[in-house]
Amino acid sequence: MATMEEEVPDAAAAAPAPAGGGGDDAEMPDAAAAPSDSDTDSSDSDDEGAASADDLRIQTLERALQEQPLDYETHVQYIQCLRKSGNIEKLRAAREEMNKYYPLTPKMWQEWAKDEISLSTSEDSFGDIEKLYERGVQEYLSIKLWRDYLDFVEEHDQSVSQCTPSGLSKMRDLFERAITAGGLHVTEGSKLWAAYREYEMAILITIPDGNDEDKEKQVQRIRSLFHRQLSVPLADMESTLAEYKSWEAEQGNANDPGDNFDGVPSNIISAYKKANDIYNERKQYENQISNAGLSEADKLQEFLKYIKFEESSGDPARVQVLYERAVSELPVSSDLWMGYTSYLDRTLKVPSVLRNVYYRATRNCTWVGELWTHYLLSLERIHASEEELQHVFERAVQCSFPTIQEYLNVYLTRVHSLRRRISDGLDFQLIRQTFMDAAEFLSPQLGTKELLRLYTYWAKLERGLGKDLPAARGVWENAIKKSGSVLEVWEQYILMEMEMGHIHEARSLYKRCYSKRFAGYGSEEICHAWIRFEEENGTLDDYDIAIKKVTPRLKELMMFKSQEEAKVEAQSIPNDNSNANDSSQKRKPSKMTNKQQPPAKKRKENPPKSTKSSDDQVSNVQSEQSGAVNVVQVGEASKEKVEASMEMKVDGESRTGNTSSNEPKPSFYNDKCTVFVSNIDLNANEEDLRRFFTDIGGVKAIRLLKDKFTKKSRGLAYVDFSDNKHLEAAIKKNKQKLLGKKVSIARSDPSKSKKSREGGPLSKGQDNLHQSGGDGAKAPGSSQPDNEAPKGDLKITGKTTHFAPRAVAKPLGWTKQNEKPDGGAGELKSNEEFRNLFLKK
Known part of the structure; x- marks a missing residue:
């Protein structure tokens, strides 16, 4: 079967060429002139095999499109397969189906x-x-x-x-229309002008000689x-000027071919020179974007530079044509479409x-939620009908956006x-x-902040525009x-009732x-x-009732937290007593004594200094009742220590993924x-962090550090990447702005952090005594040789060394041979023995 790409050859052309002359050919001319039966059978079988392969390929593609119609x-x-097979009916349907989506x-x-022209057999087509x-x-x-379109109409339209x-x-x-669309195309626009002139020149020839008025x-x-x-600033303007002078000469208007402007009106000369200057200013940009070796990313940057320059000239028509050229070469660049639509707005x-450009923009970049929100706003500005706005909104929510926030923005834009x-x-x-619809679709995926925004706005409009207070309450009840x-949901519900002065309803919510x-x-x-609510709004009885209900609840919360603190404290104590003196197991800021003591005793000796405990909260409530209720202090460890232990446990579990071990987890x-x-x-x-790293990609996880009490961001975060290539690209974004602030980005190296905790020197010039392991023994995991003092160790010189710590000072005459194998400090002396030793000295 003939393909759609070429005409069906005639019989003579389809026949094989005869073989060259020779003795055998002379004897059997008929055999030479026509293919043998075996050749014909082989050719037919090859054609059938190719046809069956094409059919199989088509069926495979049809199944793929049924499963993924947007591929x-x-x-x-x-x-392409249908065009090759010549199945015109399926081909038409396939093209229409694709154009429905893209x-x-x-x-x-x-x-x-x-294809349609080659198959047309009547004027109706x-x-x-x-x-x-x-x-x-x-x-x-x-x-x-455009040239094909113009040629087709000129040739096939009888009236034309x-x-x-x-x-x-x-x-x-x-x-x-063609001149308006592409007549300002700097490099190819002259083709449309030339076609227009040729058509008019052909019309001139058809006018009879006697009709001088029509000819003129x-x-x-x-x-x-x-x-x-x-x-118009176009390429090759000199040849157009020469062609014009030659045409004028044909009309009997003599001019000097050696003088470019002889016979040209002065106003045309002025316009020509101005257009030529404009073209020369843009020539460098045209050379850049026409470079065949440019990648798509580089070509986009060159177009953006060109567009910025063109916008500065202030000619909207040229800017629009340049945008059209850019999007035709880079149709899926959201940056171009965003810039184009914003410029038109x-x-x-x-x-x-506006309608035409936004429609095409959203068909090319369906996944960009911002384009859809701008589309809806633009339609509203031009006073589009509700039916059109509804149609565009329904198209938008059916798209696949990368983030749930973009869906929320589309819904809220519609509501606004x-x-x-x-x-x-x-x-x-x-x-x-x-x-x-928004709540049903978005609630399972929205964060607390976005969810509150949606419900707060909804309830506000229900009681404001809708004048329906029960419906507003129904919004919050559905949210609950x-x-x-989520605490904030209750707080916003209560706030709504308070704003309307409904004290009784707010109390019921509490x-x-x-x-x-x-x-x-x-x-x-x-x-x-x-309690504060009743102090400010309730009677004394209301206040007493609140105190009566709140007090046991606070006790319950306090006891629960104390139990959790005790569990964490127990898990933070090493099980192996042999390592009790191993300073590498201690946390640096700890103030605990070397000997383990009962939790209650430690609580007495080390009261919390700055953080208010749950006991203090209950005491404050009880003090307002003049000692009406005695508060029993329950707890086994100071809140300061428990919080440190909890932080170490939670951080270790979340980062290592091990929740079953009783060993202290690293922080x-x-x-x-x-x-x-x-x-x-x-x-x-x-x-926000994920969007910040979108341009480099590869983000696997983001951990934003938050305050334990306020749950607010501390301005710090860890970002995991899939490989080192993406990580290096992320580091290059150091000092770039995120929400107006320059962020600092550095590689997180856990091995260095661990080494600094276990074996590194202490800060502020202090001697890291626990690094040495006592009496000069090499610290566990230290990379220092035995005969070399670790960096940062305090060196004691002179004779008066008996007042120095044992881990630093060595007795006179001490050699490496005298070093104890276990690295211990020796038996401690009593005060009396130390006094006698001092007197002997």
């Missing part, structure tokens, strides 16, 4: 139109092919596609070919086209142009638009339904069903939630918030591909 490359391959390239539109060209020129700017008044008008309108009008029309083109503000237009007679039910363990368990210190916070990361980010804006969250 762009599969669509392209499917169309714009087709100019080359694909050209192929489609040529002209209109369908014309519509194909119309669809094609609307999607991307292509000078070649017969030069009827309607045909002339239609063709001229089409040329003007046509001559003037051609002259006007020359003048218009000479005032600022400058042109033409509804038809409905709220602003509620005075136009819109039903509030539209707003309510949008919120309901889904996120009742009674419902004070006994719930919230994260961190949320349970204590809600109890104290209830550092042992990752091999992690960066440490500091000086982060306190308002930044994990998603």
Whole structure:
């Protein structure tokens, strides 16, 4: 079967060429002139095999498209296979199906139109092919596609070919549209101008000699086209000027060929020189973007530079054409489409142009949520109908965005638009339904901050615009069903009731939630918030009732936390007593004595200095009742120590993934591909950090460090990457801005941190005595040789060394042979023995 790419050859051309002359050929001319039966059978079998392979390939692609209808490359391959097989019906359907999801390239539109032209057998098919060209020129700017479109209409439209008044008008309108779309294309625009002039020159020839008036009008029309083109900055303007002078000479207007401007009107000379200067200013940019060796990323940067320069010139038409050239070469660059649409919103503000560009932008970059939100806002600015806005919104929420935040932004943009237009007679039910859809779709994936924003806004509009207080309460009740363990949900619900002056309803909410368990210190916070509420709004009886309910709850929370502290304290004590004096096992800031003591005794000797414990919180509540209730202090360890132990345990478990061991967990990361980010804006969250590293990719996990009590960011974070290539790229972003602050990025090296804790010198010039392991013994894990003092060790010189610590000073005459094998410090002397030793000295 013949392919769609070429005409079916005739019988003579299809026949094999005869073999060359020779004796055998002379004897059997018939055999030489025609293929043998065996050759024919072999050829047929080859054709059948190829056809079956093509059919199998087509069936495979059809199944793939049924499973993944949005796979762009599969669509392209499917169309190519169908075009090769010549199955025109399936080919049409395949092209329509692909164009339903994606714009087709100019080359694909050209192929489609040529295929239909080769198969057209009647005049009725002209209109369908014309519509194909119309669809094609609307999607991307292509000078070649415009030329094909113009040639097709000029050749196949009878009204045009017969030069009827309607045909002339239609063709001229089409040329003007082509000039508007691509006549400012610096390198290829002259092709459209030349085609326009050639058409008008052909019309001039058809005018009879006796009709001087019509001839003069046509001559003037051609002259006007020359003048218009000479005032446009295009490549090869000199040849256009020479062609113009030659044409004027043919019309009897003599001029000097050696003088470029002889016979040219002065105003045209001025416009030509200005256009030539404009072209020379842009020539360097044109050379850059036409460089065939550029990668897509480099070409994008060159286009952006060119566009920035063009915008500074202040000609919107040239800027628009340049944007069209850029997006036709880089159709999936979201940066280009964002810049293009934003420019049109600022400058042109033409509804038809805005609709067309936004429609194409969202078809090329469906995954960019910001494009969809801008699309909705632009439609609202040009006063689009509610039906159009609803249609675009429904298309947006069906896309696949990379983050849940983008879905939330689309939903909220829709709600904002409905709220602003509620005075136009819109039903509030539209707003309510949008919120309901958003809550159902987004709630399982939204973070606490975004969830609160959604529900707070919803409840506000229900009681404000909707005038429906029960519905507003229903919003919060629904939020409690889904996120009742989140303290902020209850707080916002109570705040709404307080803003409306509903004290009784707010009190009822406190009674419902004070006994719930919230994260961190949320349970204590809600109890104290209830007390403050009754102090400021309730009667004395209300206050006493709150105290009566809150006090046992605080005791319960205190006892629970004390039990947890005791467990953590027990886990933080090493089981092996032989290592009790091993200083490498101690935490640096610890103030604990060498000998383990009962927790209660340690609590008495080491009271917490700065952090208010749960006992103090209960005592404050009880003091307000003038000692009405005695508070029993329960606890086995100071809060300061327990918190340090808990932090070490939690950090170790979360970073090593081991939760079953009773050994103390390390408080550092042992990752091999992690960066440490500091000086982060306190308002930044994990998603902000993820977006910050989006351009390099490879992010596996983000751990934002937060305060234990306030749960607020500390401005520090660890970011894990998939490999060293992405990690090195992340380090290069050091000192770049995140939310307005320059962040510091460095590689996280757990081995160095561990070494500094176990064997490194102490800060502030202090001697790291525990590094030596006592009496000069080499510290465990130390890399120092036996005969070399570790870096940072304190060296004692002179004779008066008997007052120095044993780990530093050595007796006079001490040699390496006298070193005890176990590295111990020897038996401790009593005060009396030490006094006698001193007197002997």
